[in-house]
Amino acid sequence: MKKCLLILCLFIVNFTFGQTKQALTDEQRLNKCIAENTNYFTFDGQKPNGKGWTILENLFAENQFVAWGEYHNSPMLSQLTSFALESASKNGYKTWCVETSPFVASELMKIAKESNPLETILSFSKENHIRPTFPFFESKEDIQMLQTASKLNYTIWGIDQEFQMTFPYCINKLYSGVPNSLKQQYKPVADSLLAKWWMPNGKLLDSLTKVVKSPSLKQLANEIKISKEIYYEGDNAKRASLMKSNFYKYYDALKTKDEKIFFKMGSNHLAKGMNLATKIYDIGNAIFEVAEHNKTNFANVYCMVRYTTEKGKIIDDFESNDNENPKVFSKLYDKEKWVLVDIRSLRRRIKYDGSLTLDTYRLIEKYDFILVSSEIMQ
Numbered sequence: 001m002k003k004c005l006l007i008l009c010l011f012i013v014n015f016t017f018g019q020t021k022q023a024l025t026d027e028q029r030l031n032k033c034i035a036e037n038t039n040y041f042t043f044d045g046q047k048p049n050g051k052g053w054t055i056l057e058n059l060f061a062e063n064q065f066v067a068w069g070e071y072h073n074s075p076m077l078s079q080l081t082s083f084a085l086e087s088a089s090k091n092g093y094k095t096w097c098v099e100t101s102p103f104v105a106s107e108l109m110k111i112a113k114e115s116n117p118l119e120t121i122l123s124f125s126k127e128n129h130i131r132p133t134f135p136f137f138e139s140k141e142d143i144q145m146l147q148t149a150s151k152l153n154y155t156i157w158g159i160d161q162e163f164q165m166t167f168p169y170c171i172n173k174l175y176s177g178v179p180n181s182l183k184q185q186y187k188p189v190a191d192s193l194l195a196k197w198w199m200p201n202g203k204l205l206d207s208l209t210k211v212v213k214s215p216s217l218k219q220l221a222n223e224i225k226i227s228k229e230i231y232y233e234g235d236n237a238k239r240a241s242l243m244k245s246n247f248y249k250y251y252d253a254l255k256t257k258d259e260k261i262f263f264k265m266g267s268n269h270l271a272k273g274m275n276l277a278t279k280i281y282d283i284g285n286a287i288f289e290v291a292e293h294n295k296t297n298f299a300n301v302y303c304m305v306r307y308t309t310e311k312g313k314i315i316d317d318f319e320s321n322d323n324e325n326p327k328v329f330s331k332l333y334d335k336e337k338w339v340l341v342d343i344r345s346l347r348r349r350i351k352y353d354g355s356l357t358l359d360t361y362r363l364i365e366k367y368d369f370i371l372v373s374s375e376i377m378q
Helices: 002-022 026-037 051-062 075-090 102-111 117-128 140-151 164-176 180-195 202-211 215-233 236-252 283-294 358-366
Strands: 038-041 065-070 095-098 155-158 261-266 298-304 307-310 313-316 338-342 369-372
Touching: 026 038, 026 338, 026 358, 038 051, 051 075, 051 298, 051 338, 051 369, 065 075, 065 283, 075 140, 075 261, 102 117, 102 140, 102 155, 102 215, 117 140, 117 164, 155 236, 164 180, 164 202, 164 215, 180 202, 202 215, 215 236, 236 283, 261 283, 283 298
Parallel strands: 065 261, 065 298, 095 155, 095 261, 298 369
Antiparallel strands: 038 338, 307 313, 338 369
């Protein structure tokens, strides 16, 4: 009898312990994940160093598609991407997909081969009195990144719209395709388009397109018209659809479907599932589905910055009431090191008990890694 009572007591103690162990909140689960799955690396513009960087490099060996969801216009992130392009190249990557249009991607590949591509790009801005001509490809660090891609023989895929600031450059390119015998006749058309470059007239674009012989320039005119509609209507769904359509045009043209592709675009676009901001199934989800179909892997990294400067004043996203990033990750900031958190294990453990903020749940659902930059963005 005593033996039975002892066994019963042990059972109750173990059962109670087990129940207590399982009763972790989502916040506790996340904190445990951060404690167990956080690594670091140092980066001062030279080669990154540390286990965190090794993990990022290994993603290229383990996945067909790797995506860096960036915060835009960061010199440090562009420098880091140059090293990522090198690591990816060693693992068989030769395609780089970026947030430009197909036309601009082809232009950038040509410009990268010039003796001074930065001077070339800045000269376009001076000519058109608009800066930047090519968003996300303007700074010295951006151009060094572009040159790295060129030296490593990457093909650049541009899958986005034509950005509005690129319209004048595109209109001039379109006019350059007009036969010499018709140049004088169509100059007033080009001048009228440039006079209202931010919202070019569709009929005038059609007029130029009819006399242009080049199929690529005819396609460019169509890209301008579609992009103008996206801007005018503020149509995020149309933009996401365009991104996916352009991606599949490139992808379907491949001889084999095992092409490895490195993506660097805004973080909202590269989420698995719906876009973080627009609640639309964006390019990130399309990539995820292609990887599922191919029975390969896709890893995405959410890159974030805590500190920015505005008019000489440092802005702390953690302290902001309108924060861009989940505060639980912002507080991991380290001024000496980049912080990498692997959150993949959380996805199957999270219970949605409300102990985390909504933006934290979304990142856990949609991203594999969180990368907290050490830089203070200018």
